[in-house]
Amino acid sequence: MAPKVLVSDKLSETAVQIFRDRGIEVDFRPELGKDKDKLAEVIGSYDGLAIRSATKVTEKLLENAPNLKVVGRAGIGVDNVDRVAASKKGVIVMNTPFGNMITTAEHAIAMMFAVARQIPEASASTHAGKWEKSKFMGVELTSKTLGVIGAGNIGGIVCDRARGLKMKVIAYDPFLSEEKADQMGVEKVELDTLLKRADFITLHVPLTDSTRNILSRDALEQTKKGVRIINCARGGLIDEEALAELIKSGHVAGAALDVFAVEPATDNPLFGLPNVVCTPHLGASTTEAQENVALQVAEQMSDYLLTGAVQNALNMPSVTAEEAKTMGPWIKLADHLGAFIGQMTDEPIQEINILYDGIAAEMNLDALNCAAVAGILKASNPDVNMVSAPVIAKDRGMKIATTNQAQAGVFEGYIKIIVRTDARERSIAGTVFSDGKPRFIQIKGINIDAEIGEHMIYTTNEDVPGIIGTLGHTMGKHGINIANFTLGRKESKGEAIALLYVDDAVPANVLEELSGTGLFQQVKPLQFTLG
Numbered sequence: 405m406a407p408k409v410l411v412s413d414k415l416s417e418t419a420v421q422i423f424r425d426r427g428i429e430v431d432f433r434p435e436l437g438k439d440k441d442k443l444a445e446v447i448g449s450y451d452g453l454a455i456r457s458a459t460k461v462t463e464k465l466l467e468n469a470p471n472l473k474v475v476g477r478a479g480i481g482v483d484n485v486d487r488v489a490a491s492k493k494g495v496i497v498m499n500t501p502f503g504n505m506i507t508t509a510e511h512a513i514a515m516m517f518a519v520a521r522q523i524p525e526a527s528a529s530t531h532a533g534k535w536e537k538s539k540f541m542g543v544e545l546t547s548k549t550l551g552v553i554g555a556g557n558i559g560g561i562v563c564d565r566a567r568g569l570k571m572k573v574i575a576y577d578p579f580l581s582e583e584k585a586d587q588m589g590v591e592k593v594e595l596d597t598l599l600k601r602a603d604f605i606t607l608h609v610p611l612t613d614s615t616r617n618i619l620s621r622d623a624l625e626q627t628k629k630g631v632r633i634i635n636c637a638r639g640g641l642i643d644e645e646a647l648a649e650l651i652k653s654g655h656v657a658g659a660a661l662d663v664f665a666v667e668p669a670t671d672n673p674l675f676g677l678p679n680v681v682c683t684p685h686l687g688a689s690t691t692e693a694q695e696n697v698a699l700q701v702a703e704q705m706s707d708y709l710l711t712g713a714v715q716n717a718l719n720m721p722s723v724t725a726e727e728a729k730t731m732g733p734w735i736k737l738a739d740h741l742g743a744f745i746g747q748m749t750d751e752p753i754q755e756i757n758i759l760y761d762g763i764a765a766e767m768n769l770d771a772l773n774c775a776a777v778a779g780i781l782k783a784s785n786p787d788v789n790m791v792s793a794p795v796i797a798k799d800r801g802m803k804i805a806t807t808n809q810a811q812a813g814v815f816e817g818y819i820k821i822i823v824r825t826d827a828r829e830r831s832i833a834g835t836v837f838s839d840g841k842p843r844f845i846q847i848k849g850i851n852i853d854a855e856i857g858e859h860m861i862y863t864t865n866e867d868v869p870g871i872i873g874t875l876g877h878t879m880g881k882h883g884i885n886i887a888n889f890t891l892g893r894k895e896s897k898g899e900a901i902a903l904l905y906v907d908d909a910v911p912a913n914v915l916e917e918l919s920g921t922g923l924f925q926q927v928k929p930l931q932f933t934l935g
Contacts, residue, residue, distance in 0.1 A: 406595050407473075407709040412436040412443060413456035419698035427555075427707040428452075444468045452476065452705050455484070461497075463489035463643045474498060474708050476701040479688060482718060491719040494792040498704050498716050501557060502696035504688035509561035511687045512606050512636040513569075515660035518681045519632050520545055522658075525679065543603075543657075546570045551602025553618065554637070555590065559608030563590050573776065574598055599626040611638040619644035629655055636662040636687045639669075648673040651680065662687050694787075714771075720791045721770030731767055734819070735775045737834050737842035740856050740932050741821045742779020744844070747930050748862070749783075755824040756780065757804045759833075762817030764809035773806060776821055818845060844890075850901055853893035857905035860930040861915075865923055867893045867900040875902060875923055882914050887896060 408429045410663040411420055415432075422429035431450075436443045437458035447453065447469045454476045455461065463476055463486050474496040482499050490497050518524060521542035525609060529536050550566045552559050555575040561870040563573050573590040576598045589631055594619075598605070605627070609615045619633070619642040627633075635642055644665055650656040651674070664672055667685060674680050688694070707713040712732070723731065738758075758776055760769060770791070778793035788796060797804060811817065818834035830904035835845040844854040847862075865871055872891070879886055885907040893900035910929055918927045 407451040408449060409452035409454060409705060409709070410436070410447065410450040410457045411454045413454070413786070414458075414480070415454060415456070415698040415702070416695055416851070418695070419454075419478075419702040422699060422702035426710060427839060428706055428709060439590060440465070447472065452709055454478065454701055454705060457481070457484055457829060458564050459484065461485040461490065464493065466490060466493045469493075469495070472837065474705055476500075476699040476705040478503075478701040480504065483908070487513040487719055490791075491795045492792055494713060494787065495523060496708065496720050496788040497718045497790050498701065498708075499718060500697040500700040500704070501716055502699045504690075504693035505557050505561055507690045508636055508687040509565065510765070511683075512558075512562050512608070512634055512663060513565050513663065515634050515636060515681055516545065516550075516604055516606065516632070519634065519660040522679055524681050544932035545604075547572065547684050548572060548603040549601055551576070551593075551598040551605040552590070553595070553598065553605065553611035554605045554615075555585075555588065556608065559606075559636075560588060562606060562608060563588050571604075572664050574601060591854040595623070596626060599623055600628060602628060602631060604632050606642050607637045609637055611640045616640055617643055619643065619647070624650050624656070627656065630657045631659045632656070632660070634660045639663040639665045639667060645673050648677060666725065677800075715905055719795075721768060721774060723768055723771050727768055727771070730770065733836040733840045733842060734764060734767060734772060735743075737836055738772045738775035738819055739779040740842055740844075741819060741832050741834050742776040743782060743932055744779075744847075744862075744930065745821055745823050745830060746780040746783030748928060749780075749825060751825045751827050752800070753780065753802055753823050753825055755805070757805045757807070757824075759820040759822070760806070760808040760817070761813070761820070762809075762811035762815065764817035764819050764835075765810070769806055769808065772819065773804065776802065776819070777802075777852040778819075780823070820846070844903065847892070847901055847903075848899070850892040850894055850899070850904065852890050853887045854890040854899070854903040855905055856934070857887055857930055859906050859909050860932065860933055861902075861904040861906065862926070862928045862930055863902045863904075863918070863924045864889075864926040865900055865902070865924075867895075867897050868923070871900070871902065871923060874923055875904060875918070878914060878918055879904070879906065882911070884908060884910060884914065 405432055406427055406429050409423050411432045420430055420432045444465055451471055452474045456478050466489050467574050470512045472495050477499045480499055480501050485497050489756050522540045523750040549572045552563055552575040555577040566573050567589050574593045575590045576593055577911045580592055592683050624646050660681040663685055664685045704715045707725055709727050712728045716722045774790040774793055777797050778788050778790050781788040781793055781796055815835045818835040822831040834842055835842045836842050842856055886904055887907055888905035890903045915927050
């Protein structure tokens with residue numbers, strides 16, 4: 405059955421056609437974005453929801469969307485999506501951070517020119533029939549120092565354009581390495597250095613707890629006299645009251661803002677001040693950008709719904725289409741290993757340690773971690789998936805650690821999960837064979853080679869005669885066919901295990917009969933999702 409997507413905001417017809425061309429059923433109903441009650445009525449039948457800014461994806465809406473798998477935002481900002489609620493419901497939230505990068509960067513450069521040459525005021529004066537040529541004395545950009553706060557995707561483009569204008573570019577970004585800074589042709593500095601040296605300061609960071617009010621009153625007072633400030637990133641990064649006062653005092657020569665702490669901004673302390681250029685959040689407002697983000701979100705959502713590829717997700721590791729193909733068996737293995745642990749563990753898990761060996765260690769470990777943790781948690785909550793698993797594990801206080809190592813052993817690669825509770829430690833390892841099928845290769849330190857089936861029985865016992873016969877006889881007596889039978893032991897007469905892959909679920913009375921023989925310390929039915 406084809407996936408079904410609802411477009412509840414205004415996306416281009418070309419973007420809607422992408423869904424159709426990919427074989428996805430799509431309903432284009434942009435009027436629903438502003439009708440939350442009607443949207444809640446219909447959302448239950450959709451696998452995907454494509455939006456812009458009008459649609460509000462709230463916890464209440466998500467409660468009415470049992471089939472929803474992905475929300476795609478055509479644009480960068482996702483303030484209109486409750487990401488925590490979406491994660492708990494296992495819904496991927498995607499945005500399109502690259503579709504409007506150039507447009508936003510160009511707007512920042514345009515705003516810098518505008519405030520450097522007082523273009524809006526000069527234009528208004530000339531339109532009014534005045535000829536105040538001497539009043540609008542600007543400054544050149546050439547040879548001036550531009551301080552870029554945030555040198556990521558958009559900030560990086562601004563750096564490149566500014567260097568083309570022969571500006572000296574310095575950048576503050578905790579995630580910018582010296583090597584990357586050298587490649588970009590910028591000087592990496594600390595924030596206090598940037599504030600003291602920059603003739604122009606432009607912001608290109610998201611609004612987070614660490615960046616909120618990054619240009620505080622104290623920071624603004626540290627700036628060079630005559631500085632000009634540009635913000636086309638997010639409102640809330642600047643103390644607007646303090647900036648207004650410093651403009652009035654003459655310390656700050658001008659500012660250009662496309663974003664404000666409160667939007668729509670109909671009243672602001674910066675409005676009406678000399679050499680303050682204001683635009684109504686136009687950073688992404690070009691024909692090309694609006695089309696690009698719409699096309700991009702349609703492609704991303706289609707890829708996920710059809711192939712499992714995850715791009716630009718905000719609540720799950722990204723997995724490319726190529727990774728989805730090559731990693732598919734390993735993601736399934738991680739899920740099976742976790743499912744074994746989850747079904748075997750009744751008490752609360754405190755720690756999950758995941759070891760990746762050989763070729764497994766070279767894969768997308770974040771995605772594999774999500775699959776393993778999801779497998780563990782499904783035993784107690786079947787609705788858990790790779791999106792919701794990390795959130796639920798955190799809520800339960802589970803500590804998750806990852807180790808990767810070069811190939812150590814006969815297998816090209818393997819995954820091992822060790823969990824700890826108050827009572828015990830439990831471990832299992834597995835690999836993927838050349839046939840693409842996951843296998844269990846070790847349980848409790850005992851080496852095995854077990855094919856994984858939908859229905860299995862796990863037993864522990866002392867290594868004594870009669871185990872195989874008892875298992876085979878009991879299954880046969882009750883008409884249960886054994887597809888695969890695996891044994892393992894640590895040493896002769898020591899601890900031993902058995903894994904039976906059977907065609908059908910084993911009834912409780914058969915399990916009780918096996919336990920009643922006195923040969924087994926543990927008899928546990930297991931179930932795995934193979935599809």
